[in-house]
Amino acid sequence: MTTRTHTVLDAEAHARVAAFEAFTQAHPLLMQADTDIRTLIDEPAGSAAFMVFGPTGVGKTTLVERVCRELTRQRLASLVADPQLAPPLLLTALAPVGSNFNWMDFLVRGLIALEEPGAGRKVLTPDDPTLEPDRYAARSIPGARRAFEAAVRERRPPAIFIDEAQHITNVGTGVRLLNQLDFVKSLADACESVFVLVGTYQLLALRNLNGQLGRRCRDVHLRRYRFDVAEEQADFASVVNTFAQQLPVDPELLLGSLPLLYRGSAGCVGNLKEWLVRALVIALRGGGEITLDHLERTALPLDTQQEIASEIAMGERRLAEAEAAGARDEVERLLGMGGPADQAGGDAVPQKKAPAGRKPPAGRRGTRRPGGDPVGAR
Amino acid sequence: MTPAGAFPPLDLSRVPVPPRSRLYRLAPAGGDTALRESVLSYLVRLANKHHVTVGVLLAEGLPGLIASSGGQDGEPSAVLRNARSAMGTELLAGRWAAAGEATLIPRA
Numbered sequence: 001m002t003t004r005t006h007t008v009l010d011a012e013a014h015a016r017v018a019a020f021e022a023f024t025q026a027h028p029l030l031m032q033a034d035t036d037i038r039t040l041i042d043e044p045a046g047s048a049a050f051m052v053f054g055p056t057g058v059g060k061t062t063l064v065e066r067v068c069r070e071l072t073r074q075r076l077a078s079l080v081a082d083p084q085l086a087p088p089l090l091l092t093a094l095a096p097v098g099s100n101f102n103w104m105d106f107l108v109r110g111l112i113a114l115e116e117p118g119a120g121r122k123v124l125t126p127d128d129p130t131l132e133p134d135r136y137a138a139r140s141i142p143g144a145r146r147a148f149e150a151a152v153r154e155r156r157p158p159a160i161f162i163d164e165a166q167h168i169t170n171v172g173t174g175v176r177l178l179n180q181l182d183f184v185k186s187l188a189d190a191c192e193s194v195f196v197l198v199g200t201y202q203l204l205a206l207r208n209l210n211g212q213l214g215r216r217c218r219d220v221h222l223r224r225y226r227f228d229v230a231e232e233q234a235d236f237a238s239v240v241n242t243f244a245q246q247l248p249v250d251p252e253l254l255l256g257s258l259p260l261l262y263r264g265s266a267g268c269v270g271n272l273k274e275w276l277v278r279a280l281v282i283a284l285r286g287g288g289e290i291t292l293d294h295l296e297r298t299a300l301p302l303d304t305q306q307e308i309a310s311e312i313a314m315g316e317r318r319l320a321e322a323e324a325a326g327a328r329d330e331v332e333r334l335l336g337m338g339g340p341a342d343q344a345g346g347d348a349v350p351q352k353k354a355p356a357g358r359k360p361p362a363g364r365r366g367t368r369r370p371g372g373d374p375v376g377a378r
Numbered sequence: 379m380t381p382a383g384a385f386p387p388l389d390l391s392r393v394p395v396p397p398r399s400r401l402y403r404l405a406p407a408g409g410d411t412a413l414r415e416s417v418l419s420y421l422v423r424l425a426n427k428h429h430v431t432v433g434v435l436l437a438e439g440l441p442g443l444i445a446s447s448g449g450q451d452g453e454p455s456a457v458l459r460n461a462r463s464a465m466g467t468e469l470l471a472g473r474w475a476a477a478g479e480a481t482l483i484p485r486a
Contacts, residue, residue, distance in 0.1 A: 013441060022391050023387060024384040024387065024388040025386070025387060025388055026385050026386050026387070026388040027385045028385075030388070032421065062390070064387075065390050066388060066390060069389070069391075069392070069393055072393040072395060073393050076393060076395070079395050079396070080396055081397040082403075083396065083397070083398055084398070084399050084402060084403050085398075085452060086398060087393075087395055115398050115400050116400070116428065117400050117401065117430060117434065117435055117438035117439035118428065118430035118431075118434035118437075118438050118439070121430060121431075121434050122429045122430060123429060123430060123431060124429070125425075125426040125427075125429050125430075126401055126426075143429065146429060147428070147429035150427070150428075150429060151428075154402050154427075155398075188384075208426060234382070237382035238382045238383040238384060239385065240382065241382035241383065241384050242384045242385045251382075255382055
């Protein structure tokens with residue numbers, strides 16, 4: 001989390017806020033996702049890109065920082081021995097100025113992160129060094145892409161994380177959405193590295209756009225704590241209690257306000273922490289402890305809470321649909337695994353049902369029905 | 379009230395990593411033979427590998443080389459002006475090789 005200067009506070013209060021902002025706790029959902037991501041990076045099993053998604057303020061950036069730290073620590077001996085190697089790369093996909101995501105800007109930022117000389121002045125160089133480089137291709141996406149791929153192959157970072165990756169989905173049409181994922185996959189292949197796309201549920205738009213790409217993409221869901229699951233509610237209470245121990249507040253007050261804290265944070269630890277920072281600033285300004293009034297005054301507006309809750313509900317519903325029994329039955333039917341159509345020897349192409357209440361047409365259109373025509377009638 | 383435990387803090391402090399080399403570790407062609415490539419040939423190949431022109435490589439990747447040739451900061455023209463005399467075994471070639479080595483191998 002970025003530490004900002006609170007100009008209204010004295011030095012001691014400011015240090016206290018900064019210390020709380022820097023505090024991070026090892027809560028169960030975060031640690032589970034940490035293990036899942038590192039397992040996927042260690043054993044990609046043919047996957048070129050992973051997706052890590054979850055609601056806003058759940059702690060995705062914290063998670064990525066943690067994974068990067070652990071990967072760097074594991075690789076430290078190699079990094080000391082070979083100054084050409086790079087630690088894991090953490091890039092941010094910035095929101096585009098116009099309507100489409102800016103890959104050129106992204107690639108140049110990647111080259112800068114890799115400490116490449118002339119990051120913004122790359123050219124297309126021929127394989128034969130006696131030939132002139134293609135200066136006309138300078139500052140073009142193909143030039144920057146070739147340079148980025150070469151730099152990653154040379155420096156071999158264990159993984160490339162793209163935070164706020166939902167901005168990649170900012171394109172005009174569905175076909176272009178598929179192109180975006182295709183670009184990421186081919187970039188990962190050419191770089192011979194693992195790409196990890198980290199973002200909100202908007203990333204689900206990129207998931208399973210087609211079978212060939214879906215096979216090469218796996219994901220990790222960092223979700224909120226659910227209030228209606230007793231075990232997760234208890235874990236959320238422990239999260240609140242852990243924060244309370246770092247704050248000038250009566251822990252009983254926070255634990256007694258659990259439904260309020262849950263609603264205002266949507267069960268997301270990052271949202272809860274930001275809220276508590278706001279309450280802490282007001283409390284320190286008054287020179288006292290955090291009170292219920294401070295919490296209520298610094299909560300997110302109700303319409304923002306509603307927006308966050310509806311985004312969560314939509315994302316979770318989409319994931320639940322993908323994992324539902326009906327989806328499994330459909331896969332089995334398409335694969336011809338024992339459905340009535342398969343026993344009859346039918347093909348696996350889904351057949352469109354006729355709308356209810358309409359009689360299906362008998363035979364081909366324009367073909368006469370069998371039976372004799374009346375004769376001799378005048 | 380829900381019973382609550384407490385979770386341990388999570389360490390997110392930065393792992394100190396020694397400075398990285400800006401340039402790739404490219405072996406000189408010709409090995410330890412009389413046909414070993416010249417400094418200029420090496421620079422062209424290195425620039426190609428980094429997808430930049432030699433001028434950009436000198437300005438951004440090898441500032442020490444510019445300084446050893448009497449050029450201003452980030453100004454590769456002094457190097458390019460003296461490039462012909464760096465082809466042999468004279469003083470300038472030695473200076474260039476030393477400046478290159480200092481950049482390419484940043485180990486203590």
